[in-house]
Amino acid sequence: AIISSAALLNALELAKKKIDKVKIVISGAGSAALACANLYVLLGVKPENIIMFDKDGVLSSDRLDLSDLQKRYSHGHKNATLKEALSGADVFLGLSAGNILSPEMLLGMAKEPIVFAMANPIPEIDYDLAIATRKDIIMATGRSDNPNQVNNVLGFPYIFRGALDVRATKINEAMKMAAVKALAALAKESVPEQVNIAYGETKLIFGRDYIIPKPFDPRLISTVAPAVARAAMESGVALNPILDWQKYEEELLDRLGSDNKMVRLLANRAKTDPKRVVFAEADHLDVLKAAQIAYEDKIAFPILLGNKEIILELKQEIGFHAEVPIFDPKTKKEDKRRNEYAEIFWNSRQRRGISLLDSQKWMRERNYFAAMMVNQGDADAMVSGYSRSYPTVVKPLMQLIGKAPGISLIATTNMMMTNRGPMFLSDTAINPNPTADDLAKIALMTEKTVRMFGIEPVIAMVSFSNFGSSSHQSANKVR
Structure with missing residues (x-):
């Protein structure tokens, strides 16, 4: 519900539609569909603008088999079909079965239709078929091989992280809404290059094919968790309030590893x-x-x-x-x-x-x-x-540009990230056969470079000799 709500906010923005005016048709009336509908209403959708279907047909006021939660959305006309309900609809949300949405139904929807076909492994309509049918469609599925994957991994770990870090007594609506808005906002920011590489993209940009963040986005932990924690505090359910937000976000990012920590330091x-x-x-x-x-x-x-x-x-x-x-x-x-x-x-x-x-x-x-x-x-x-x-x-x-005053030799230093932290290697590209004196100068320059990173240097000279096993001149000069 949280992920699809974030996707809905951004899809409506792209389609230039107001949330309180849109007509939504939901295929499925189980707990997932009801959770989505309830959150949509909190975002501003009018309950009477939601028409819901289950396996027995449209939810209408004359049905006697509906739960109290389902009755809230029993606005459909008796015996109405999914095709009829979709005529002029702005949004279709599928949480039911594969291949129940036909191209003909899709053609009957309003301009700039928003389709979330989230049945797995087969969505309510095939992604390629939907795109071929309506060029103006904004579509999401539950599959990773299509753009805009609605996946709970975008939310659960970070919502729980934020809730646990403030010892929230419960996860309330305010915390859910905070997660929704944080995810929606993150999709509009520039995407880290590591995410583009992971998904084989030249550049992911907010638009029809990118309305929600990708599951491997490293910014999720530092975006969603703080938003949830803050909402818990503001809504009065946090037992352990956070006092230093910058420190908290740094601690969250530290969980991503030493390479991320070094990049942030720089x-x-x-x-x-x-x-x-x-x-x-x-x-x-x-x-x-x-x-x-x-x-x-x-x-x-x-x-x-x-x-x-x-x-x-x-x-x-x-x-x-x-x-x-x-x-x-x-x-x-x-x-x-x-x-x-x-x-x-x-x-x-x-x-x-x-x-x-x-x-x-x-x-x-x-x-x-x-x-x-x-x-x-x-x-x-x-x-x-x-x-x-x-x-x-x-x-x-x-x-x-030349050399700095007092410097008679130049060298290159490469930083390599390891599980133990950064390792600095010198000289990797300039001097083919440095003398012992050159090696000493390179070591001293590297020492200064390492200290620039706030690291106490420990220097080792490397040669092919193992504990003096060789008396070759190249090993001797290192010794």
Whole structure:
């Protein structure tokens, strides 16, 4: 009931229909159907606008076999058929048997029909058949192989989590409504990339094919549980009120594992002082998604480099509607900036074999352009390397940004998440055969990097030698 209610709210919004005006037909009159109907009424549906059917036909006032709960919805006309009831109906809710909703019945429904065919394993109407019959349909089923799966796993774990955390004496209507509204609101937010990957989607965006969150969305625990806990407190059934909501949400997220905790640590630090970050390959979908996440999570202010037409097309595809700077270093529009950058580059490298013509040529290359933006303070950082080799990316960084004072060697560090927490590996891409002195410098730089993450470093030097089993020179220098 809670999940279908969240789906109903969002479906009505997409169909631009008012909840107190819609006509709903429900096939099924058992506990699940009644629970859905009752929650719909709490949301604003008028009971008299609900027509309900069971295996014996329409629930009407002349029937003597109805329970007290069913009598509330006994508004159907005597001997009315499902087809007749569906004529002009806005919503069909199926909690009964497979294949009872025909294409002809579906065609008789109102414009922008909302169909929740939730019988399992065979829904009341096949999803593909329904979509082929009505192009304007908004549909959900109970199946995972169709969009908009109405699944109790979206609610139960997190509703119970919120209720238990405040020691609620019961789960009341206010707590259910809070869960409904939290789920409905979550579907309108940008979807984490891990969810897109899990479901093989380019980008899930609020719309006909995405009206409720996916079961694997990691945000469910930090969205639904706090909403339920807060509702329990406000409705007076919580014995152990939560005093620090931010701490509570952090504790919930900690349950997702150390990798999630590390990402949140970095994101929270970045949010305190968001920087301007150049994404040098923004005309690649994955890079643009990263820029979108950085912007929407308030981690950074993205600057996009690449083919503007492609970037705008991809932005539309993934629902990235924010107005952010877009530069294509190769276009005439950037002549002035590109020539200024080329002049600066030439002045700094003319005694190292770089001509002005070379400088102008290099500034058409996005990694040089991005590095010069950082060099000149037009950006604070850059992200690159998605489609280019490591040397191609590193060379302009060394020429235009250079090493920090007191640093004579550069190296790369990769962070790998393990069950014991993050592990930092250096050097993974720059120095092919470092000396013992180089290894010491790399270790010291890595130590500083690890401390940036708030972690006390424990450093181990690795070679193929096992406890001094080899006297090879490459093992000796590590020793």
